[in-house]
Amino acid sequence: xxxxxxxxxxxxxxxxxxxxxxxxxxxxxxxxxxxxxxxxxxxxxxxxxxxxxxxxxxxxxxxxxxxxxxxxxxxxxxxxxxxxxxxxxxxxxxxxxxxxxxxxxxxxxxxxxxxxxxxxxxxxxxxxxxxxxxxxxxxxxxxxxxxxxxxxxxxxxxxxxxxxxxxxxxxxxxxxxxxxxxxxxxxxxxxxxxxxxxxxxxxxxxxxxxxxxxxxxxxxxxxxxxxxxxxxxxxxxxxxxxxxxxxxxxxxxxxxxxxxxxxxxxxxxxxxxxxxxxxxxxxxxxxxxxxxxxxxxxxxxxxxxxxxxxxxxxxxxxxxxxxxxxxxxxxxxxxxxxxxxxxxxxxxxxxxxxxxxxxxxxxxxxxxxxxxxxxxxxxxxxxxxxxxxxxxxxxxxxxxxxxxxxxxxxxxxxxxxxxxxxxxxxxxxxxxxxxxxxxxxxxxxxxxxxxxxxxxxxxxxxxxxxxxxxxxxxxxxxxxxxxxxxxxxxxxxxxxxxx
Numbered sequence: 001x002x003x004x005x006x007x008x009x010x011x012x013x014x015x016x017x018x019x020x021x022x023x024x025x026x027x028x029x030x031x032x033x034x035x036x037x038x039x040x041x042x043x044x045x046x047x048x049x050x051x052x053x054x055x056x057x058x059x060x061x062x063x064x065x066x067x068x069x070x071x072x073x074x075x076x077x078x079x080x081x082x083x084x085x086x087x088x089x090x091x092x093x094x095x096x097x098x099x100x101x102x103x104x105x106x107x108x109x110x111x112x113x114x115x116x117x118x119x120x121x122x123x124x125x126x127x128x129x130x131x132x133x134x135x136x137x138x139x140x141x142x143x144x145x146x147x148x149x150x151x152x153x154x155x156x157x158x159x160x161x162x163x164x165x166x167x168x169x170x171x172x173x174x175x176x177x178x179x180x181x182x183x184x185x186x187x188x189x190x191x192x193x194x195x196x197x198x199x200x201x202x203x204x205x206x207x208x209x210x211x212x213x214x215x216x217x218x219x220x221x222x223x224x225x226x227x228x229x230x231x232x233x234x235x236x237x238x239x240x241x242x243x244x245x246x247x248x249x250x251x252x253x254x255x256x257x258x259x260x261x262x263x264x265x266x267x268x269x270x271x272x273x274x275x276x277x278x279x280x281x282x283x284x285x286x287x288x289x290x291x292x293x294x295x296x297x298x299x300x301x302x303x304x305x306x307x308x309x310x311x312x313x314x315x316x317x318x319x320x321x322x323x324x325x326x327x328x329x330x331x332x333x334x335x336x337x338x339x340x341x342x343x344x345x346x347x348x349x350x351x352x353x354x355x356x357x358x359x360x361x362x363x364x365x366x367x368x369x370x371x372x373x374x375x376x377x378x379x380x381x382x383x384x385x386x387x388x389x390x391x392x393x394x395x396x397x398x399x400x401x402x403x404x405x406x407x408x409x410x411x412x413x414x415x416x417x418x419x420x421x422x423x424x425x426x427x428x429x430x431x432x433x434x435x436x437x438x439x440x441x442x443x444x445x446x447x448x449x450x451x452x453x454x455x456x457x458x459x460x461x462x463x464x465x466x467x468x469x470x471x472x473x474x475x476x477x478x479x480x481x482x483x484x485x486x487x488x489x490x491x492x493x494x495x496x497x498x499x
Contacts, residue, residue, distance in 0.1 A: 235273055312464075
């Protein structure tokens with residue numbers, strides 16, 4: 001247990017307290033006006049000054065990154081961020097000692113050959129709060145790749161300290177957490193944020209976004225989105241297991257629980273199966289919806305939904321449904337029809353009725369398209385001028401009018417010049433340059449979308465009922481049960497300022 005009364009884990013300074021958000025312009029103006037400007041310049045150029053200050057004086061200063069969560073997707077995030085030539089990894093944090101040792105200790109491969117550790121000298125931690133306190137001014141940025149329920153507290157605490165943040169999707173479990181992440185990120189111009197939806201950097205999604213911006217299918221009336229997950233990736237729809245199992249050696253179970261309610265450890269909870277558990281994850285909707293709905297959500301300028309309705313199959317009070325369909329309604333804006341927009345989500349083997357939507361036979365575009373449709377999923381947007389298939393990746397968007405495919409190659413909308421960029425490196429470059437708007441999935445945008453996904457995911461907690469969303473309070477007007485997860489109460493000792 002990470003006992004805050006224990007001297008070993010009690011922070012000498014509160015790492016969750018707000019820090020002054022000093023902009024580069026304000027700092028330089030103040031420094032030049034001060035009599036001791038030369039001394040200040042020397043101090044800023046030192047290794048203890050934040051990156052957003054150091055870069056103006058030393059263009060070779062590296063971004064010092066603390067990595068929180070180093071297994072699973074955290075491994076990919078660490079590898080990608082560390083591959084940037086201007087990044088220095090200064091700390092590793094994970095609730096699992098074995099995950100940490102995979103990066104800090106030499107190992108043997110199948111041939112008995114020694115594999116050198118990647119970061120043998122980097123300090124390690126189980127508790128991110130301890131890492132924040134001990135590293136303090138020794139790090140500039142955080143990359144968070146933990147279970148969903150810890151995304152918001154870890155990210156917000158970092159922003160409170162004036163650190164840049166890259167956080168895996170979804171940004172938070174609850175609607176209120178997402179809202180606050182967006183608001184606080186917007187209030188801190190010196191902080192660069194990015195949500196980990198790396199697919200948005202692919203040429204396929206860039207191209208689809210252009211088609212939407214150009215209004216190829218006109219104002220949008222309906223959006224259909226689906227994925228085959230969980231599909232065996234992780235369990236959903238099961239009751240809460242009884243009893244408890246011995247906590248594995250090296251696993252800090254209390255730190256894994258973090259802000260969530262206490263419960264005994266059971267084999268299989270970690271490192272991956274937590275995704276379907278309501279206390280820790282967001283289910284298939286919150287997980288995969290980020291990858292499929294990000295570009296449509298941003299381009300259609302959607303805000304908070306008005307209503308949500310979930311029709312689940314095999315639901316439980318502990319896990320999200322094994323399969324479900326969710327319908328959400330949105331108010332009208334300049335990108336939608338005058339009557340607004342309806343979003344229909346399907347997962348766990350359910351799919352839209354493609355024929356009823358008006359798609360012709362073979363609309364997927366061959367085997368590759370079929371694999372995309374039946375695999376991770378995709379999005380179909382129904383507009384007043386036509387219908388667009390917006391695949392998740394590995395296929396180009398296609399447009400249909402009156403049931404017939406439109407040849408976009410012969411039109412002004414054909415754009416073969418789109419190139420994939422590195423989503424992680426884009427964030428690093430933005431941190432070093434101070435151009436926060438260069439991040440296409442910055443918190444101001446990503447958290448607004450994740451607020452909607454949270455509403456859709458949590459509507460399963462009061463199923464088969466039209467739930468009315470109160471956007472001002474981030475709760476359902478007519479469902480206290482589902483509202484509890486939209487605006488959560490953190491476990492005592494794990495509270496974070498601004499949440």
